[in-house]
Amino acid sequence: MDSHFILRRISSLAGIVPIGLFLVYHLYMQLYLHSGAEIYNNEVNSFYDSPLATWALIIVVYIPLLLHSIMGVILVFDNKIQPSYTYFSHLLYWLQRLSGIGVLLFIIAHIWNAKLGPWIEGTWGTHFEHLSSGFTDPETGMITKTVYVLGVIGAVFHFSNGLNTFCMTWGIALTPTSQKRVRIFSYLVFIFLIVSTFYALSAIW
Amino acid sequence: MLDTLTFKIKRQNNAESSPYWENFVIQYIPNSNVISCLMDIQTNPVNSKGEKVAPVVWQSNCLEEVCGSCTMVINGKVHQACSALIDKLEKPIILEPMSKFPVIRDLIVDRSRMFDALKKVQAWVSADGYHDLGPGDSQSQSVQEVAYKLSECMTCGCCVEACPQYTKDNNFLGAAAINQARLFNIHQKGNDITEQRLDTLMQEGGISDCGNAQNCVEVCPKSIPLTESIAEIGRQVSGKLWRNIFKA
Ligand code: HEM
Ligand code: SF4
Ligand code: SF4
Ligand code: FES
Numbered sequence: 001m002d003s004h005f006i007l008r009r010i011s012s013l014a015g016i017v018p019i020g021l022f023l024v025y026h027l028y029m030q031l032y033l034h035s036g037a038e039i040y041n042n043e044v045n046s047f048y049d050s051p052l053a054t055w056a057l058i059i060v061v062y063i064p065l066l067l068h069s070i071m072g073v074i075l076v077f078d079n080k081i082q083p084s085y086t087y088f089s090h091l092l093y094w095l096q097r098l099s100g101i102g103v104l105l106f107i108i109a110h111i112w113n114a115k116l117g118p119w120i121e122g123t124w125g126t127h128f129e130h131l132s133s134g135f136t137d138p139e140t141g142m143i144t145k146t147v148y149v150l151g152v153i154g155a156v157f158h159f160s161n162g163l164n165t166f167c168m169t170w171g172i173a174l175t176p177t178s179q180k181r182v183r184i185f186s187y188l189v190f191i192f193l194i195v196s197t198f199y200a201l202s203a204i205w
Numbered sequence: 206m207l208d209t210l211t212f213k214i215k216r217q218n219n220a221e222s223s224p225y226w227e228n229f230v231i232q233y234i235p236n237s238n239v240i241s242c243l244m245d246i247q248t249n250p251v252n253s254k255g256e257k258v259a260p261v262v263w264q265s266n267c268l269e270e271v272c273g274s275c276t277m278v279i280n281g282k283v284h285q286a287c288s289a290l291i292d293k294l295e296k297p298i299i300l301e302p303m304s305k306f307p308v309i310r311d312l313i314v315d316r317s318r319m320f321d322a323l324k325k326v327q328a329w330v331s332a333d334g335y336h337d338l339g340p341g342d343s344q345s346q347s348v349q350e351v352a353y354k355l356s357e358c359m360t361c362g363c364c365v366e367a368c369p370q371y372t373k374d375n376n377f378l379g380a381a382a383i384n385q386a387r388l389f390n391i392h393q394k395g396n397d398i399t400e401q402r403l404d405t406l407m408q409e410g411g412i413s414d415c416g417n418a419q420n421c422v423e424v425c426p427k428s429i430p431l432t433e434s435i436a437e438i439g440r441q442v443s444g445k446l447w448r449n450i451f452k453a
Contacts, residue, residue: 001407004408004409005408170440175430179436
């Protein structure tokens with residue numbers, strides 16, 4: 001066992017637990033947008049009531065995400081581009097890398113927009129109002145919405161397709177038949193998360 | 206009906222010199238293949254400008270897609286030249302040596318890296334010595350059915366040529382070697398060094414260099430289930446990782 005193997009395995013695992021689970025939880029939380037400002041803000045803020053909230057975020061989200069992102073960015077460049085092999089899974093291989101970079105940029109923008117920005121302004125806590133005013137702003141609303149739509153599609157694709165390659169990497173799905181089953185499952189996860197998130201966002205559109 | 210054929214060939218005089226393109230126009234013959242056309246060019250090595258040049262060289266042996274030596278990049282995709290039928294190819298036909306190996310001359314490359322990879326994963330049964338070992342253990346029907354398919358690999362290089370993760374400047378062992386490790390790990394006599402093979406595959410250049418692009422399985426001329434082999438080795442190293450953590 002060398003460090004390359006171990007880092008790849010840790011970063012592959014990190015993509016599912018904890019980051020992937022966090023993504024699913026995070027997208028689920030957005031359904032509360034339909035319950036109105038008060039309930040939504042309460043749901044989000046109540047997480048921070050726990051004394052462990054900050055630590056939990058650092059350990060469960062930020063550190064694994066940082067590790068996975070560094071590994072991911074290295075992987076994006078460690079290969080040879082071979083466009084003449086036009087196979088579907090080869091396309092997915094590149095979309096996995098492209099969406100990884102997209103998600104990285106989105107996460108930076110998202111943390112700035114939803115967390116650091118309001119913190120600095122001292123308006124942090126009124127999440128619903130902040131989000132919906134950002135979405136309906138006559139000048140920048142369209143841009144914000146586009147960034148969120150692309151970010152969500154990218155993150156959900158990256159996670160769903162990642163489930164797929166995860167099962168191959170760890171030897172969970174062995175035969176072509178079981179690999180196909182996992183692939184169909186990942187399509188369903190993709191559709192489910194996309195529909196659920198866009199439904200959630202429709203509350204503040 | 207075609208009566209002539211144009212070949213655009215990427216040539217190189219020796220390992221050190223730089224490559225150049227040369228066109229050849231030859232008589233079209235129905236049912237010919239890339240090797241038979243290269244033979245035509247060899248008998249009359251005149252390029253499309255009418256200059257007499259050194260004949261284009263290539264490697265081939267079996268001429269029936271079992272030895273793997275004639276593998277080259279034909280119209281952008283890696284394939285055996287002997288089984289690449291002219292009637293099925295787009296024209297003009299573009300021939301290049303494989304891009305992942307050092308070129309020796311014209312279409313001949315040095316595939317030593319693949320054979321070195323087989324050595325690294327010890328893709329053999331380690332029965333040694335001159336004494337009589339008696340009859341070998343018999344192989345069960347179910348193992349035989351899996352093993353036969355895996356054993357058809359001819360080390361042609363298609364899988365690694367098409368793999369985006371196999372580059373000239375990394376040490377990835379490639380799908381073929383991973384598949385052979387699987388073959389000998391299920392062999393009733395070869396499995397005594399399973400752990401050593403897994404050790405090698407858990408080092409740099411091993412299984413963790415695979416990025417799941419799955420081009421290998423698409424291009425393998427022997428239709429070897431390479432992604433199944435990669436997943437199976439992935440499972441074996443997952444087990445070993447577990448054992449290393451909790452039994453160390
Ligand atoms: C922040 C920027 C990110 C970058 C640059 C990135 C990059 C990558 C890359 C290049 C791969 C391919 C690895 C491979 O094929 O072996 C990958 C796999 C994966 N990513 Fe990400 N990623 C990022 C964020 C995320 C997030 C937010 C999640 C969770 C939703 C995630 C989940 C996964 C999963 C589950 C895999 C599959 C692991 C495997 O194949 O074993 N990634 N990532
Ligand atoms: S696995 Fe298939 S493509 Fe790869 S070297 Fe063997 S026969 Fe060729
Ligand atoms: S699955 Fe993709 S990355 Fe892995 S060996 Fe095959 S072609 Fe290369
Ligand atoms: S000459 Fe043997 S495979 Fe083509």
